[in-house]
Amino acid sequence: MGVLTIDAAILEGIVAHARRDHPDEACGIVAGAEGSDVPSRLVPMENSARSMTFYHFDSMEHFRVWREMDDRDEEPVVIYHSHTATEAYPSRTDISLAQEPGAHYLLVSTADPEVTEVRSFRILDGVVTEEPVRVVNASEDAVQKYLFGQSPTTVDYECRAGN
Template sequence: MLTIDQEIYDAIVAHARRDHPDEACGVVAGPEGSDRPERFIPMVNAAGSPTFYEFDSTELLALYKDMDARDEEPVVVYHSHTATEAYPSRTDIGLASEPNAHYVLVSTRDSFDEDGGNTEGPVEFRSYRIIDGVVTEEEVTITPPQTEEESTP
């Protein structure tokens, strides 16, 4: 099960809407071994495509160095689908290289009219575990945002 706070959920959805009609992508990092998505990191879709996403290799390397320095790992790897349901494609499954990550897909297909105008319609937000090519959908629980006092031990 993915437990994610409302602020991060809203940020992922806003990124997907902002980048539409291209796919959006990014990472939510958290403390190593915690399974707590805490730090939202929107990335650039280097493919600039409505049907495919690709992390910029230089940006991705810098992100992994930064996460390593902070003792973090990618807890959520997300991207959007602009015209199809929020289910991993064969390409998405092939790219899934983080066995501990939650793979979140956001479909913006019902958020825009046929002319590409934002209708503020619903989005589909789903999470999966993808391990060795096997896709397993998981429940998503959205919690209220943490206050500073709650997030410090």
């Protein structure tokens, strides 16, 4: 089983984007060096659908971001979006649109204003597999506000120096 290892600052940026765009779904990617499986550059994108139940990358922005990744020898390591009224689990539409077999699909639920659910999945040929999330460069307190998946073992903390 895979594991999504993500820096706390990137995760916090994704969650902030999801909360900021609520009640519409937020979407974006986290790029990383080709073949590294290390998400390193957060790229929030516009949901051109401007919908509470669906997201769609703006086609011109999508083209520009993918070209930029190509120029930088990067690939989309994480593709993320939010669900504003349901749990953080891929919908049938999400599954049918998943076209990056190597990507982690991170979902953030903003349905509850008090608790943010964050879950990561691999989606390959229509098969959804949940994977653990490992948050690095964070104190345990910094990620206590998130609910990660269904299992209590899906989060691994690495603390910043001094925490």
